[in-house]
Amino acid sequence: MxxxxxxxxxxxxxxxxxxxxxxxxxxxxxxxxxxxxxxxxxxxxxxxxxxxxxxxxxxxxxxxxxxxxxxxxxxxxxxxxxxxxxxxxxxxxxxxxxxxxxxxxxxxxxxxxxxxxxxxxxxxxxxxxILGGSGYTVWESLKSTGNLKKGETIYISSAAGTLGQIAGQLAKRQGLRVIGSAGTDEKVAFLKNELGFDAAFNYKTQDPRTALTEAAGPAGLDIYYDLVGDNTLEIALDLLNPKGRILFVGALSRHQNREPFAPKNLINILFKQLRYEGYEVFDHYEHLGEFWNEITPLVVSGELKxxxxxxxxxxxxxxxxxxxxxxxxxxxxxxxxxxxx
Ligand SMILES: NC(=O)c1ccc[n+]([C@@H]2O[C@H](COP(=O)([O-])OP(=O)(O)OC[C@H]3O[C@@H](n4cnc5c(N)ncnc54)[C@H](OP(=O)(O)O)[C@@H]3O)[C@@H](O)[C@H]2O)c1
The missing domain is CATH 3.90.180.10 (Medium-chain alcohol dehydrogenases, catalytic domain)
Structure with a gap:
């Protein structure tokens, strides 16, 4: 022994x-x-x-x-x-x-x-x-559930985090307009200057409703890629266009034991015929090979940062x-x- x-x-x-x-x-x-x-x-x-x-x-x-x-x-x-x-x-x-x-x-x-x-x-x-479970989650969730269409606008919370960085770049590659939020000015600058986000704001120093409304502009939002599971959802519900989608992938606020949040404007889901869908990667590991084949060269070449x-x-x-x-x-x-x- x-x-x-x-x-x-x-x-x-x-x-x-x-x-x-x-x-x-x-x-x-x-x-x-x-x-x-x-x-x-x-x-x-x-x-x-x-x-x-x-x-x-x-x-x-x-x-x-x-x-x-x-x-x-x-x-x-x-x-x-x-x-x-x-x-x-x-x-x-x-x-x-x-x-x-x-x-x-x-x-x-x-x-x-x-x-x-x-x-x-x-x-x-x-x-x-990016080439592990995090990258795969984003790639698979956008493919199987996101139904992304060129010209649409997507908003990503915690955009400078692991999943957020990848989500923004993959959506951009599909021709979407990409908005992100993060908790420091440095992260916001990184999103805009290095990852090519069309707009980004600091959710800690700016009023999120005003900042997101401004960033979305008259075109509104088509997709909210939710990584935080907090009251940002209420803002997104108001700004989403008819037939818009909320892809609920992460609950960062819950991991910190924040008080669970329930939006008061769920009626938007009915009136605008929105889709609100949760996604767990554990049920979807069957496409890993395809993911590595597609994403590895983009990471090696630096096209995906x-x-x-x-x-x-x-x-x-x-x-x-x-x-x-x-x-x-x-x-x-x-x-x-x-x-x-
Ligand atoms: N559904 C699935 O299958 C699946 C798979 C993988 C991961 N996830 C989940 O997806 C979420 C994101 O994962 P990740 O790996 O991208 O995380 P990460 O990179 O580790 O994100 C950490 C960042 O989250 C931000 N953050 C922390 N608390 C926040 C809050 N209350 N509100 C807004 N931002 C907050 C902080 O940045 P700031 O400076 O911007 O605040 C922090 O730097 C997590 O909840 C993770 O568990 C889900």
Whole structure:
């Protein structure tokens, strides 16, 4: 039996209505035996964590401390699964710890083999962001549910975030007029000057209703790509044109335990025959190959731009970095790389 030193983040109970803070997490360092793998199980070394805001959903709300199952890129150290041989690089559930025994069939079913997909001209972290679940979510949701039409106007909230950056650029490539909002002037400038958004505003310093009404102009809005799930919806409902669509993809405000929001003007949905649709990527992974074939060359050539953060840090800093992410301190995908890759 070999013992392995494993640092692991534990999260304690975070009551409903309370935003997570530093006191909810601690790191333990354990000497653990390497696991005897049963059929289909794998043992991985976690390389780069992908700090997705919705990890909040997986923080414990029970009474006991527990591990946090996030996402990330890992290397297979031992395997009893033909799909993921020893040495393979995989994308999928990544517990906030150095080494993980992946045994839960529900988690194993989410693991994706990256070996044949990785383009060596790109950093591995790209597969957490624009070429990972985030990029795929945007590409697939716009394709299957967005029904984008040239000449239409789309508004994207949290536009400088990982999904927002990609959504704006893909919509622009299809000939739409693109409006975005973000929480700093620097992010707003990035949207307009580097990503080619037609209009953008700072939702923290400007009145969102006035700014969005002005940005939409007489043409109004045709699509609201909602990544925040807050009262911005009420403004969009008023500005959307007949037969407009709201694609509800993210709920950033909920991850911070903000009070749930209910708009008072839902009647717009009836009068303007709007479509309001939720989208979860987990039901739609069947087109990943097509996504990589189409999007990888655009990322390699720089036609699709992306901003990401790669922090080379100890595993004990992951929780703290997640809290900074939710405060808007970064732009784009936040990666925590805990070892050399
Ligand atoms: N439906 C799906 O299948 C699916 C798949 C992947 C991700 N998602 C969800 O999509 C959303 C966006 O993900 P992401 O990866 O793009 O996030 P991200 O890049 O990590 O976004 C973080 C940014 O969100 C902004 N933000 C935080 N709280 C906000 C609030 N209350 N209102 C407005 N902006 C806020 C902050 O920027 P500012 O400075 O602009 O405030 C922050 O920098 C998340 O809710 C994520 O869980 C859904």
């Amino acid at each position: 070999t013992l392995i030193k494993n640092s692991r983040v534990l999260a304690s109970q975070i009551p409903e209505g309370v935003a997570p803070n530093k006191t909810h997490f601690r790191t333990v360092v354990l000497n653990e035996p390497t696991p005897q793998l049963k059929e289909n199980e794998i043992f991985v070394k976690n390389l780069i964590f992908n700090l997705d805001p919705y990890i909040r959903r997986d923080f414990p709300d029970g009474k006991t401390e527990s591990t946090v199952v996030g996402f990330g890129i890992s290397k297979v150290l031992d395997s009893n699964n033909v799909q993921f041989p020893i040495g393979a690089i995989v994308l999928g559930p990544a517990t906030w710890e150095e080494y993980t025994h992946l045994a839960d069939p529900n988690l194993l079913k989410e693991v994706i083999l990256l070996d044949k997909v990785i383009d060596s001209r790109l950093p591995l972290s790209t597969y957490n962001g 992306y901003k990401e953060v790669v922090l080379k840090q100890d595993v004990s800093t992951v929780a703290e970095t997640y809290l900074k992410l939710m405060n808007g301190e970064f732009a784009g995908k936040v990666n925590v790389q805990i070892t050399d890759v």
